[in-house]
Structure formats: structure tokens, C-alpha cells
Amino acid sequence: MRIHCKIVAIAVCFGVFLLLYFFGGNAADEPPLNEVAKEKHFQSFNHIEDIGSFFHRKPQPSKQILKQKSEVGRPGSKVTQAEDVMHLAVVACGNRLDETLNMVKSALLFSIQKIKFHIFAEENLAEQFEKGFSQWPQTVSSRFHYSIYPITFSVGNADEWKKLFKPCAAQRLFLPVILKDVDSLLYVDTDVLFLRPMDDIWKFLKAFNSTQLAAMAPEHEIPKIGWYSRFARHPFYGVTGVNSGVMLMNLTRIRSTLFRNSMIASGLSWENLLHPLYQKYKNHITWGDQDLLNIIFHYNPECLYIFPCQWNYRPDHCMYGSNCKAAEEEGVSILHGNRGVYHDEKQPAFRVVYDAIREYPFEENLFQSLFYPLQTKFLDTVNTLCGRIPQVFLRQIEKTMRAVYEKKVVRRVRLPRE
The missing domain is CATH 3.90.550.10 (Spore Coat Polysaccharide Biosynthesis Protein SpsA; Chain A)
Structure with missing residues (x-):
């Protein structure tokens, strides 16, 4: 009887050893938890x-x-x-x-x-x-x-x-x-x-x-x-x-x-x-x-x-007369200043937009520090080929800024508790 008990005890110990070896071996193949914690992730937008x-x-x-x-x-x-x-x-x-x-x-x-x-x-x-x-x-x-x-x-x-x-x-x-x-x-x-x-x-x-x-x-x-x-x-x-x-x-x-x-x-x-x-x-x-x-x-x-x-608006759309109907109706969505117009005086309407964005300080009020200066400078271009229809350049960017402002107000307003 004692011999049988010893055999059973040895078998149990051997089985436990195999289980520990099996699980220990699998765990070694998994990445350490601290590596997961270090993974870089995109941050969510809170404000x-x-x-x-x-x-x-x-x-x-x-x-x-x-x-x-x-x-x-x-x-x-x-x-x-x-x-x-x-x-x-x-x-x-x-x-x-x-x-x-x-x-x-x-x-x-x-x-x-x-x-x-x-x-x-x-x-x-x-x-x-x-x-x-x-x-x-x-x-x-x-x-x-x-x-x-x-x-x-x-x-x-x-x-x-x-x-x-x-x-x-x-x-x-x-x-x-x-x-x-x-x-x-x-x-x-x-x-x-x-x-x-x-x-x-x-x-x-x-x-x-x-x-x-x-x-x-x-x-x-x-x-x-x-x-x-x-x-x-x-x-x-x-x-x-x-x-x-x-x-x-x-x-x-x-x-x-x-x-x-x-x-x-x-x-x-x-x-x-x-x-x-x-x-x-x-x-x-x-x-x-x-x-x-x-x-x-x-x-x-x-x-x-x-x-x-309107998604690729270039000087060709205004220097020979306005010929981008979508931009006339909705405003320019993406401005493409080819022909070097951001850096010369050939089409000042394009340069005004470029300079306004370049000079805008991050985190400042978009209307006060970007749109209003842009609007003011654009007045100097209304007698040029591309500047004579200001709404083409200004309508969409104003609409975009208003959308940003409205989201800001909505996010900061809290409903009163009942």
C-alpha cells in the first residue's frame, strides 16, 4: 500500500511540474506588460x-x-x-x-x-x-x-x-x-x-x-x-x-x-x-x-x-476671369498657389492668404488674429484679377472658423442640473 501511495505522490508531483513548465514557457512568449504601457497612442481631443x-x-x-x-x-x-x-x-x-x-x-x-x-x-x-x-x-x-x-x-x-x-x-x-x-x-x-x-x-x-x-x-x-x-x-x-x-x-x-x-x-x-x-x-x-x-x-x-x-483652386481659375463656379458658390476649400504667387506681386490675393496663415500665432483667437487681419488686407487686392471677388477666398474660411467657434461654445456650456 505504501508503495502505491509513493507512486501516486510521485505522479502528482510530476504532473504539477509539467503544468508549471507549460504555463511558464507560454508566458515567456508574451510581451512584458510594461512594454504595453509604453506604447505611444494618439491623444483624444478634450478642448x-x-x-x-x-x-x-x-x-x-x-x-x-x-x-x-x-x-x-x-x-x-x-x-x-x-x-x-x-x-x-x-x-x-x-x-x-x-x-x-x-x-x-x-x-x-x-x-x-x-x-x-x-x-x-x-x-x-x-x-x-x-x-x-x-x-x-x-x-x-x-x-x-x-x-x-x-x-x-x-x-x-x-x-x-x-x-x-x-x-x-x-x-x-x-x-x-x-x-x-x-x-x-x-x-x-x-x-x-x-x-x-x-x-x-x-x-x-x-x-x-x-x-x-x-x-x-x-x-x-x-x-x-x-x-x-x-x-x-x-x-x-x-x-x-x-x-x-x-x-x-x-x-x-x-x-x-x-x-x-x-x-x-x-x-x-x-x-x-x-x-x-x-x-x-x-x-x-x-x-x-x-x-x-x-x-x-x-x-x-x-x-x-x-x-x-474648389478643392484645387489656382490662379488659372481667376486670372482669365472667374471660371470656378463651385468656388463662387461655396468658397475656396483648398488654395493652390502655383506659379510662385505666394512670393511675388502677380496675384496678391493668394499672397495675402499665405501671409495671414504664416503670421497667425498658434492658440490665438482665430477671428481676431487670422480672419479679421486677412479680411482687412484683402481690401488692398480688390482691384486685381483674382481679388475682385473676395467671397471666393473668404467665404469658406469664415464658415470653417464659425464652425470651430460654435463647437467651442457648445463644449464649454454645461447644462444646469435638474
């Missing part, structure tokens, strides 16, 4: 002042960012997948630092949803971007997230791509290839200013049908004075072509689509299409990457969604 601010990652040395490509954006990678975040990309080379900072500022002033900025920049600009962001108030810098990437081209001659049209502008063609973990993205040129929440243009993604994978505005509203309809030596989209300065993209769809083309009978993926397309048309294009996009969507028109001109 209306937070509308003008988003996320910021701790600056890394520019060399580390540019050389260690796999490290770029890692602090926010899990967050962007878990939460509903808008992604905005911009490419900055040469002297485009100040323009880009002002564009980012305009996006942060009014947008409600959280934004992740993807900034593609030359190495010498990376540190300057971080320095610029670090000078913004903590209430702003603590609430937006960004990653800085080097200028890279996955196919063809990098130097040739870099010099196509404007410095580094062709980088936008490679966004679907580089940002493999991003589903959708808004690309804008550096000379773009948001006059209403980015959230509103982001909603166009939900308006796409099953074949559409990108959205742009027409290059011109009137064919007889449009550039493509008069001068283009290559295929282009529709009647007037499209302007790529503001381009909304479903990157997932772009990566999974085979595009029809004039080179081979079968379709080509986006990455495999870019270089042969450029080689075929490089002697016939004027506006670089924008022309290539026009060629792509000429052969694949069902893939493109067209949004109204």
Missing part, C-alpha cells in the same frame, strides 16, 4: 483648442531618419492601423521648407480628425523640419505625428526622376510603392493651403465606386483656354486634363490594379508601368509627373474620381 493640433514624435537625428529607412515612422505604425487616421504626404526639396511648414500649419488649424504627415525631403531639410516643428507650442507639437523619408525612386535613373519638372516632384509617383502599410493618402504640393478641414476632402474616399482609386480636380474648367486641350503632345484625361497638385489616393487599390497602357497588350502594375511610360513619353511631356498621371488615366478613366475645382 476646442486641440482642433489646431495633432501628433508629434520625438525628433531623431536626420541622418538616422534618412539612412535607416525601416525606422521611419515606427513609433506610430501600430496606432495608425488601430485608429482612424488621415494620412497626408508632401515632397519638399530646395527652398520649399517654409511653404511646407505653412501647408502643415493650415492643415492643423481646422482639421478635426487626427493626421499623420509623411514628409519626403532632401537630407539637408530633414533637420530643419524637426527644428521648425519643435518651435511650435506644446499643445500643437504633442498632438500631430510625422515621419520624414529620404527622396527615393524604386525604378529607373534616380537623377533623371529627381529633375523631372520641379525638383523631386516625381516622388509622388512612387508613394504607393514606398508607403506599403498605408491604405489611403492625400498628396498635396508644398504650395497648397487648407481653408477648411482636411476631413472634408478625406470623405471623398467613401464616394469612390468599385473601380476608382484616385481623385483629382480638372486642370481647367474651360477647354478653349486650357493648356492640355491646346498644347499637349501626349494623351491626357478627359477634355482638359487633371491637375495633380491635390491628389487623393487609395494606395491599396493602386497596388492591386493592372493598368491598361499603350505599350503592351496586357496590363502593368503601377510600379512596373512608371519607367517604361516615362521612357516612351519623356520627349513629349512638359509638366513632368503630372503629364504621366494624365497619360495613365487617359487609358484608365474608370479609375479616376473628379472632385470640384
Whole structure:
């Protein structure tokens, strides 16, 4: 009997040992709890002042960012997948630092949803971007997230791509290839200013049908004075072509689509299409990457969604007479100051808006420190081609500010207890 008891006792002890070993081994595969606590998360908006601010990652040395490509954006990678975040990309080379900072500022002033900025920049600009962001108030810098990437081209001659049209502008063609973990993205040129929440243009993604994978505005509203309809030596989209300065993209769809083309009978993926397309048309294009996009969507028109001109309002919409009806009715939503109009006196209406946003101190009253000075300065432009219809420039931004103000009042008013 004693022998049986000993055998049972030994068996029980052995079983307990196996259980402890099993659970102890599994636990070793799980991440420590303190690592979870350290995970960076987007902060929620508690006050209306937070509308003008988003996320910021701790600056890394520019060399580390540019050389260690796999490290770029890692602090926010899990967050962007878990939460509903808008992604905005911009490419900055040469002297485009100040323009880009002002564009980012305009996006942060009014947008409600959280934004992740993807900034593609030359190495010498990376540190300057971080320095610029670090000078913004903590209430702003603590609430937006960004990653800085080097200028890279996955196919063809990098130097040739870099010099196509404007410095580094062709980088936008490679966004679907580089940002493999991003589903959708808004690309804008550096000379773009948001006059209403980015959230509103982001909603166009939900308006796409099953074949559409990108959205742009027409290059011109009137064919007889449009550039493509008069001068283009290559295929282009529709009647007037499209302007790529503001381009909304479903990157997932772009990566999974085979595009029809004039080179081979079968379709080509986006990455495999870019270089042969450029080689075929490089002697016939004027506006670089924008022309290539026009060629792509000429052969694949069902893939493109067209949004109204108010979302990409340029000097061409007013210097030959007002020809953007949507902006006349609702005001400009996104201002695109191409032709260098922010920095000369050719179209002072554009420069007034740029300067007003640049000079606005974060956290100040939007009406007193932004809209009223803008309104006053705009009086000096009413005798110019683009300034003669002030409501085109002022209507939407005033509406946006009123919406911000109303939210501020509603959030601060507390109902009395019954």
C-alpha cells in the first residue's frame, strides 16, 4: 500500500511540474506588460483648442531618419492601423521648407480628425523640419505625428526622376510603392493651403465606386483656354486634363490594379508601368509627373474620381476671369498657389492668404488674429484679377472658423442640473 501511495505522490508531483513548465514557457512568449504601457497612442481631443493640433514624435537625428529607412515612422505604425487616421504626404526639396511648414500649419488649424504627415525631403531639410516643428507650442507639437523619408525612386535613373519638372516632384509617383502599410493618402504640393478641414476632402474616399482609386480636380474648367486641350503632345484625361497638385489616393487599390497602357497588350502594375511610360513619353511631356498621371488615366478613366475645382483652386481659375463656379458658390476649400504667387506681386490675393496663415500665432483667437487681419488686407487686392471677388477666398474660411467657434461654445456650456 505504501508503495502505491509513493507512486501516486510521485505522479502528482510530476504532473504539477509539467503544468508549471507549460504555463511558464507560454508566458515567456508574451510581451512584458510594461512594454504595453509604453506604447505611444494618439491623444483624444478634450478642448476646442486641440482642433489646431495633432501628433508629434520625438525628433531623431536626420541622418538616422534618412539612412535607416525601416525606422521611419515606427513609433506610430501600430496606432495608425488601430485608429482612424488621415494620412497626408508632401515632397519638399530646395527652398520649399517654409511653404511646407505653412501647408502643415493650415492643415492643423481646422482639421478635426487626427493626421499623420509623411514628409519626403532632401537630407539637408530633414533637420530643419524637426527644428521648425519643435518651435511650435506644446499643445500643437504633442498632438500631430510625422515621419520624414529620404527622396527615393524604386525604378529607373534616380537623377533623371529627381529633375523631372520641379525638383523631386516625381516622388509622388512612387508613394504607393514606398508607403506599403498605408491604405489611403492625400498628396498635396508644398504650395497648397487648407481653408477648411482636411476631413472634408478625406470623405471623398467613401464616394469612390468599385473601380476608382484616385481623385483629382480638372486642370481647367474651360477647354478653349486650357493648356492640355491646346498644347499637349501626349494623351491626357478627359477634355482638359487633371491637375495633380491635390491628389487623393487609395494606395491599396493602386497596388492591386493592372493598368491598361499603350505599350503592351496586357496590363502593368503601377510600379512596373512608371519607367517604361516615362521612357516612351519623356520627349513629349512638359509638366513632368503630372503629364504621366494624365497619360495613365487617359487609358484608365474608370479609375479616376473628379472632385470640384474648389478643392484645387489656382490662379488659372481667376486670372482669365472667374471660371470656378463651385468656388463662387461655396468658397475656396483648398488654395493652390502655383506659379510662385505666394512670393511675388502677380496675384496678391493668394499672397495675402499665405501671409495671414504664416503670421497667425498658434492658440490665438482665430477671428481676431487670422480672419479679421486677412479680411482687412484683402481690401488692398480688390482691384486685381483674382481679388475682385473676395467671397471666393473668404467665404469658406469664415464658415470653417464659425464652425470651430460654435463647437467651442457648445463644449464649454454645461447644462444646469435638474
